[in-house]
Amino acid sequence: MTVPAEADLCIVGAGAAGLMAAVAAGRSMQGNGAPGTIVALDGAKTLGAKILVAGGGRCNVTHWRVTESEYAVNRPAVRSVLRRFGADETVRFFAELGVELKREETGKLFPVTDSARTVLNALLGAVHASGASIIHPARVTSIVRSGDGFLVSGEWGSLHARRVILATGGMALPRSGSDGAGYGFAQALGHSLTPAIRPALVPLTLPAGHWITELSGLTVHAELVLRGPTGKRLVHFANSTLCTHFGLSGPSVLDISRYLLEARDREPGTTLSLNWMPGETPEAADAWLLAAKGRGLLSVLRERLPERLARAILVQARLAPDATVQQTPRDARRMLVDVLVATSLPIEGDRGFTHAEVTAGGVPIEEVDLGTMESLRCPGLSLCGEVLDVDGRIGGFNFQWAWATGWIAGQSAMRAILPAPAPTA
Ligand SMILES: Cc1cc2nc3c(=O)[nH]c(=O)nc-3n(C[C@H](O)[C@H](O)[C@H](O)COP(=O)(O)OP(=O)(O)OC[C@H]3O[C@@H](n4cnc5c(N)ncnc54)[C@H](O)[C@@H]3O)c2cc1C
Incomplete structure (x- = not known):
């Protein structure tokens, strides 16, 4: 599929957070009944590499009890996000897609199939059903403001989007496609970065x-x-x-x-x-x-x-x-x-980012409106997932952050674009 010249919403990165954002945005568009174009671009040849390797190939989707105390930083912000989309919402979301989760002794939740492929396929199916499209490999090399939107570019050409969601992840497991490029985009659009960006959950x-x-x-x-x-x-x-x-x-x-x-x-x-x-x-x-x-x-x-x-x-x-x-x-x-x-x-x-599961550091959470995940530095841009400075311990907490922030970002970004429902007489 070729990248269109115009889109209402462009999601850069189609990992856990980007896929969730695409589903939420697509469903908002369908719910509103207005036509629109939602495109998720990902640089990777194989989509969802991290979902597939997660939990030893079984994907630890979330934890039965997720609270802010499982995260190393920014706990009040995490609490505020989890109140909007917590573990119960994750379980319900996947159940609706036909992915039943089981709880193990440790409290971790896995698909009953014990296969990460079930999770990825369900997400890809949900994106498709929502009317959003995913195009890959389509690596993004720059995002700049253009008129009242953004120009998103790569070797494949350029796309003008009214809004952009940055879901490029951090730097852990760079061969999966998450190599830190998103930090450069965020900085170019007015964001700062934490003084240190380090591997976390690393041997x-x-x-x-x-x-x-x-x-x-x-x-x-x-x-x-x-x-x-x-x-x-x-x-x-x-x-x-x-x-x-x-x-x-x-x-x-x-x-x-x-x-x-x-x-x-x-x-x-x-x-x-x-x-x-x-x-x-x-x-x-x-x-x-x-x-x-x-x-x-x-x-x-x-x-x-x-x-x-x-x-x-x-x-x-x-x-x-x-x-x-x-x-x-x-x-x-x-x-x-x-x-x-x-x-x-x-x-x-x-053992460095190559062997790390997540990244500690990134775009400070204070630079984002937690109710919408929209940037406070660059209107029209939203951020979700690991590109933000939030990391949790082992147990499904990092995916939970990606699902929650992806959902909020996708839904809010699309609502901001869609025409308000006609007033009733
Ligand atoms: C080995 C391993 C096992 C893990 N197991 C678990 C687990 O069981 N449970 C858990 O909760 N967490 C786990 N994690 C952590 C979890 O995978 C991450 O927290 C989560 O994937 C972050 O989601 P994300 O969408 O923000 O980033 P990512 O999943 O990293 O997705 C980012 C996407 O953006 C794309 N991208 C990046 N730059 C560009 C660009 N310039 N142009 C286009 N596309 C771009 C990448 O290709 C990628 O697809 C694991 C991580 C690893 C490495």
Whole structure:
């Protein structure tokens, strides 16, 4: 399909937020009965790459309970958006499209088919049914004001649109097509960007040869604790933790990554530690060891930890596996407790946007009217999804932000264009 020369609404980016915006705009147009052209342009050859890879190919669409506290920044703004379009609205929206969601133990909601393809196909079908069109690959290279609208351009030519919705995402997984180009468009149209734009929900790296890297492939339930320079606990996450050849990954690590990376820039001296026995204090761990009296250390540790990890921890504490607790001097036992509940992690860095699930930072939310998602800097432009400075933890919260803001942006942008219904006599 070729890009038309004119459109009422042009949505730049057809990922989660852009597709939702297209459905909402298209339905508003249909509801009004007025003719109009809604075009979503996406640079990617394959649409919905992130929806397809999400949740290990099952797409964690949302969470049964979404509140602002699951997001790292701008919580009052998130609350205001979720009040308009929360998890219940998401569940209803997908149910109407025939996508039933099931709740898993973690509270995450997935399609009952366990296939992300179900979600993407339903969205594409809904866009089509709403009368909006998606054109791809059609990468946008510039958006400028033109008359009372915008000129949206790319190698394919130019399109004049009365209104534009920017739904270009952030920089995570750039091969999906989200490479940060949207930030440049936003700036060119008068927006600012947060001082830092960092990968979030990203695996963390340890120095080469660190003992944890030798446990590559091991997954345990563990707690990560971030502390400020004074030792104050800033944030902690207990969840599945994966040791890898480069360092650490898994939900607990991804969740804490954005806080670590931000805190490091702000406050040198922040530290990250790992508790292999989540919830246990040093005192409780010591009491547990002491209660084992004459038993060998390895046999005791194996009660709570996989043998491979137990052996590695004993090596770190410089203790022999068959030494008994009674034979272990107090200082040596303390060292063991320290490794057990507070292994210090000399994190070197992160795996970058290529391996990140979302972006921390972007266009400040204060520059957008939360009731409509319209820009306060550039009338006629709306923004939605990850291009904005909002990021949540693992669990479906990032898609929820994309669905909610996409819905509000699409509906409001189209309502602003459509003629007001004729007054009744
Ligand atoms: C591996 C992975 C797994 C994830 N799993 C989950 C999960 O299970 N649950 C969850 O809630 N979140 C998950 N996320 C996060 C979630 O995918 C994002 O928060 C969400 O996709 C953001 O939606 P968006 O529409 O704002 O941006 P995107 O989905 O990134 O979409 C942006 C679109 O804009 C297009 N685009 C960008 N620039 C241009 C341009 N110049 N011209 C034309 N088109 C352009 C891109 O091609 C893309 O299609 C995951 C992310 C990754 C990377």
